[in-house]
Amino acid sequence: MRYRTLTIAAVIGIAVQTNTQAQERALPVREIASGVFVHEGRIELASSDNDGAIANIGFIIGTTAVAVIDTGGSVREGRQLLAAIRARTSVPIRYVINTHGHPDHMFGNAAFVADGVTFVGHHRLPQAMATRGPLYLDSFQRSMGDALLNDVRIVPPTRLVDGSLALELGERTVIVKAWPVAHSDSDVTVFDRTSQILFAGDLVFIRHIPVLDGSIKNWLDSLDDLVALPARRVVPGHGPVSDWPAALADQRRYLGTLATDIRRDVKGGRPIREAAEQAATTERQRWELFEDYNTRNATAAYSQFEWE
Amino acid sequence: MPRLLLRNACIAICMSMFAAPAAAVEAIDPWPGLVQDIFDNKPIGDGGDLIALDMPARAEDAAIVPVTLRIKPDTNSGRRVVAITVVIDQNPAPMAAKFVLGADAQVSEIATRVRVNNYTNVHAVAETSDGKLHMVKTYVKASGGCSAPAIKNVEESKARLGQIRYRQFTKPADGAHGGAREAQVMIGHPNNSGLQMDQVTQLYVPAYYVDRIRLWQDDAPILSMEGGISISEDPNIRFTYVANGARTFRIEAKDTDGHVFEKTWKIDGSTM
């Protein structure tokens, strides 16, 4: 029941948020286009050593509003992102967009809870957060520790996207688009028309092995729609900012290989565990964190293709 | 905005009821309490020469962790394994499944999939025909990262509710009649844990899961399973048994809402 008291403390703590902010150093960010800033996360698993700062997060500055795209894997990272924004502009933060509900993208949300800030996400995201939030708080305790997790609160979006939503930031508009179940069940992308930069969330992985927590078939089907977006550069959920759509080729090959291998094994009656351990091994040398995620992806894919 | 804060605070506080810190949980070994609750404190001997429990050392996908039970032939004692209970000590509902083995089916292998919430011991307890209990155990590390023991695609899960599939796997050793056969059944069902709040109603979704599956060859029981929420969505059992020459294979599954799902196949796999 330790959380209960700490959670109340965290809520009260919002009142003194500005004091805490002052103490946080600014997160290193790079301006990849005028007014578009990105922090590239480390290609690692979340841990107490990296503050959970493993995902790419960023912000876009307009003349009247700032939109934050993902808040990082801890409230500490979220506060550092806030400090980075405050160091660059006094334009108010109006929108915090969560590209989906995984901890590395939304555990920093509490740093941005304030009057005038609207949290934006997929129409399925509130339910995903309600279902998974407690499970994540529980399972991340071990890898990240109390110091990082105590402040984390699950802050669901109140502006929900079904189809797409245009957010006016003042002399620039960003388009938030909701996707079918693919990487997860609540993926959105954020496209800045002015710079033609696409924040793809975890619909796109580069160098970091793709992680499947949704539907492999839909994800593969979504790739052509992703490619069709008129973007020039992409900020993937994990991995380096890259040219679009060339950067999608590796992920397309990986997911395709995984699907082919697993479909063949399901058809041949190979048991799930054996199939999962052998699938897509031709991809081993091509990805970072392959050993951490490939068997997991293959297990999920198997349980889906079994129903085809 | 105050309303939002209040609601968020409420969600976080409500969540804390399940999200007990891992360190605190691990300090207490739940097994003695589970022996009391599930096995009525009966003595449990070593089961290593009767059964084997095979799981990966790490849960890769927390929602779908393969478990295989192997029943070893008991050549000299005359007793046989009548039931095996699988317990995932650190799960919210530790008793994952109890399999009862048909008297004449000579079931030698059972594989299913479970949810694993945290680092945990997993126990398999065999009951033999003399009423004694025998245990084997293994340790499973929780999945890392964003994997969660939760449904990935709620709409697809709803769409296949109640669908049943049956599959036979041919083995080179199979004779034309009788002999060991390997088969698989799968039932489309969300197997909801109930440990989640409906975002619209703000109420906890009641647990909704398959609590019993029974399999027969003609009228002879092969295997039955009493299951709980630790069984993965779309309950799936792959098993090896000895055919008795029956013409049909039958499955009956029941869920906690009282729905009964039934299907019969000719033994060659076509639906009756």
Ligand SMILES: [Zn+2]
């Ligand atoms: Zn993700």
